[in-house]
Amino acid sequence: MNIRQLEVLRTLLATGSTIAAAKTMGLSQSGVSRLLQQLEEDLSMSLFVRDKGRLLPTPEAQILALDAENILLAVDRMSSRAEDLRSGAAGPEIVRIGLPSSMWEHFAPAMLADYIRDFPGVRIETFFETTTSINKLVEQRVIDFGFLRMEGESGPGVEIERVATGESVCVVPKDHPLVELEEITVKNLRDVPLILIGRQRPNRMALDQSFRRAGVKQLVKIETHTNSSACSYVAHGLGVTIISSFYANLYRHLPVVYRPFVPRTTQEFGLARAVGMPLSIAAHALSDAFKRQVEISQKDQ
Amino acid sequence: MNIRQLEVLRTLLATGSTIAAAKTMGLSQSGVSRLLQQLEEDLSMSLFVRDKGRLLPTPEAQILALDAENILLAVDRMSSRAEDLRSGAAGPEIVRIGLPSSMWEHFAPAMLADYIRDFPGVRIETFFETTTSINKLVEQRVIDFGFLRMEGESGPGVEIERVATGESVCVVPKDHPLVELEEITVKNLRDVPLILIGRQRPNRMALDQSFRRAGVKQLVKIETHTNSSACSYVAHGLGVTIISSFYANLYRHLPVVYRPFVPRTTQEFGLARAVGMPLSIAAHALSDAFKRQVEISQKDQ
DNA sequence: CGCAATATTATGCGATTTCGTCATAACACT
DNA sequence: AGTGTTATGACGAAATCGCATAATATTGCG
CATH class of the missing domain: 1.10.10.10 (Winged helix-like DNA-binding domain superfamily/Winged helix DNA-binding domain)
Known part of the structure; x- marks a missing residue:
């Protein structure tokens, strides 16, 4: 061959x-x-x-x-x-990073703006992918590190450092009646148009399970594949969605609000990188910039 | 590199x-x-x-x-x-094949026994149908290939490879007086109970025509729809039937004999498959096994 | 120390194979 | 007939690979 x-x-x-x-x-x-x-x-x-x-x-x-x-x-x-x-030695150093698709809009630009202030000479390549793709990219060392949801099953050559957590929240339009509630349960969502993400991901399966157990039929209006689009749909009054508060925090500029969703579940997010491959200084600095940005996005309520 | x-x-x-x-x-x-x-x-x-x-x-x-x-x-x-x-062992590969109903009893099992010796991992789905149904199944790509009588009018997306021929024969019980004859004509069948197949198929129409032309009225005792059942009826002395020697050869284990039927007509049988859709290796091998089985069933007289 | 023995990698040479192009054959479709 | 397709024989260029051998370093031994 x-x-x-x-x-x-x-x-x-x-x-x-x-x-x-x-x-x-x-x-x-x-x-x-x-x-x-x-x-x-x-x-x-x-x-x-x-x-x-x-x-x-x-x-x-x-x-x-x-x-x-x-x-x-x-x-x-x-x-x-x-x-x-x-x-290598001569040319511009390059850092490759994998991010969830949802981050392309505000998060990534803000992070990079912060970063290049200190490292103007470094070239940066960003990959916007899903958690599983990012895992693969890290494993094959296409990217220096990537941000992803920790789902337990990461490859053998990949190690993950937890940098954020979130809990499931229900995102609703600012003027929606559900805003009145302190927290939102499955039963509250009966006959409410839903915008759901990622058919067949483990998270989604657990959600489906909850609805089944409560005997509530999902009124799925839209299926999409990025948190950002889901929130955008919500902002336009197309329905409500259920995502992690971590992502919901990234879209606070939209005319939406979120409430805890019960049954409560938590998610962990982390930076993944290949084991046995130390980050370059530039890459390490970028991961620091990433963490700062996470800090900012999650802190002020 | x-x-x-x-x-x-x-x-x-x-x-x-x-x-x-x-x-x-x-x-x-x-x-x-x-x-x-x-x-x-x-x-x-x-x-x-x-x-x-x-x-x-x-x-x-x-x-x-x-x-x-x-x-x-x-x-x-x-x-x-x-x-x-x-x-052919990759995953649950599946091969779908269409066969005439008459083949379910001995032919198909023998063929599959032959086949799975070489391809134990392949799943097989058999459809026992009529010629026209099989044609349709091939055309709609439900099945990989099918065996059928070639009647000229096959769909546009179907191509047929001839694998067998036969001639009309009259099947009679082993101890029937007609056995004495070298060949059997329409006139010999006057007042003989008939077991006929497939009303309104072109082949049947030609047969009716022959009887009319000879001025012989058919004494139809039984109408049925599979070659196998017709032969089985013959074996039980319920009458004689007229089928293709190709099928008659499949029932040599029964206490029946057959003689050429005049007017002689020939039939062609073939494997049909969709054009522009190559068979998988597993499917190709199954078609080979099919041909082998045809060989065996038709060879030793 | 001297020197042979024994490692190692590199290279000239030659037979064989492979690579890739040209020209052209063979075939199907229009 | 003209256009489009794949296949193939011929042929030169290039790569492959083993053999023998060179060049060099290490080791062992008297």
């Missing part, structure tokens, strides 16, 4: 023909054809069926292409890391 | 010398040395310092080795996935 062959597989699947693949890969059609044949021989299985002169990918090819993509990504990472190392 | 080179990096870091690395990798010392030089050239950085004739890894090498390990792991994953795919 061969990196070149994997590239052919990917490109062929993307373009659909050897000619187009050859064009995008910058080699001849016959070259592509040969590379493909080699790969098929190496794996001793046929990846495409030749049908009326066309190449049709087999289901196996589609599956293997996912693995191939993984390999190619890893190769890219290694190349770019080599690049970094080569120019 | 090259997978082989990465293996060298890993092994070299693990063993500490080109000779030991060569031994564990199964190639010559010079080969290892060369591979290492290539990698260093590709990355345009030196991974080892040559100190007093020994190779000492640079910190960069250690860092990059982690990435290399990632790549090699991904490669291994892909290889083993290919292995699984090849043997």
Whole structure:
């Protein structure tokens, strides 16, 4: 097996023909054809069926292409890391950080503004991803560290330092009748339009469980995948949502308020980084800036 | 960059010398040395310092080795996935096949017994249906492929590979007077109780036509809808039936014999599958098993 | 100390294999 | 006939790999 062959597989699947693949890969059609044949021989299985002169990918090819993509990504990472190392001493230092998608709007800009005051020369790369993606990115050392919800099941090569906690709260529009309540229970949400996040995440499952146990049917109006969008929907009166107070605190500028949600549950959030890989000074400083920003966002009620 | 080179990096870091690395990798010392030089050239950085004739890894090498390990792991994953795919053992792969109802009793079990010997991990779903239903199931991609009588009018998205032929035969009980005849004509069937199949199928219409043309009135005792039940009725002396020799061959264990029926007509049977949708390896293997079974059932007279 | 023995990596050489292109064949579709 | 596709034979360029051997360092021994 061969990196070149994997590239052919990917490109062929993307373009659909050897000619187009050859064009995008910058080699001849016959070259592509040969590379493909080699790969098929190496794996001793046929990846495409030749049908009326066309190449049709087999289901196996589609599956293997996912693995191939993984390999190619890893190769890219290694190349770019080599690049970094080569120019390392001379070039601009770079810090890579993973954040939940919800933070792109206010949190990240504020943190970076704080940071670059002290480290104007450092280049920063931000990845906005989900908890699981960030975990993976840390494990593969694509990013120096990442912020994520602690859910127990983090990879073996990852260690997490807790930096924040939160409890489940119900976010409602500022002028919503529910604002009157001291705390909001499942029963209070009967027939209230809900905006829910992250189908099939463990947190969401627990929430579904609570509704079932209380015999309340969820009136799910919207499903979304970021805390920020959920709060934004709430602000526009589209319904109410249930998120962690940690995130709710990030959106205090919106015309929404939150109340504790019972049954109470707590969440922990932490900074994850690869074990056995000390942070660079610049990265360490960025993690400090991150913690300061958390402090600010959570402190003044 | 090259997978082989990465293996060298890993092994070299693990063993500490080109000779030991060569031994564990199964190639010559010079080969290892060369591979290492290539990698260093590709990355345009030196991974080892040559100190007093020994190779000492640079910190960069250690860092990059982690990435290399990632790549090699991904490669291994892909290889083993290919292995699984090849043997059809990957996950709960499922193959769906459509068969004529007549085959449920002996043919399908024998075929599957043959198949699962080689593909124990594959789940199989069988649909016993009529030719037209199977056609539809193939067209809608509910099933991977199906066996059916070729009647000319198959859907546009369906292509059929002929795998068997048959001719009309008259199936009679073993001790029936008609057994004496070399072949059986319409006239021989005057006043003989008939067991017929599939009202309103084109084949049946042609048969009715023959009787009308010969001026023979059919003495239809039983109408049924599967070849197997028709033969079973014959075996119990309830009458004679006219089916394709292909099916008659499947019921040779019954106390019945068959004779060519004139006017002679031939039938073709084939495997239908959706065009533009290659079969998975597991599905392909099942179609092979099917053909083998057809071979067996039709061969020894 | 001198010197051979034994490590190590590097390299010239040559046979073999692979890589990639060109030209062209073979086929299907329009 | 014209266009689009994949496959393949021929061929030169390049890479692969083992062998033998060079260059160097370490070690052991008298």
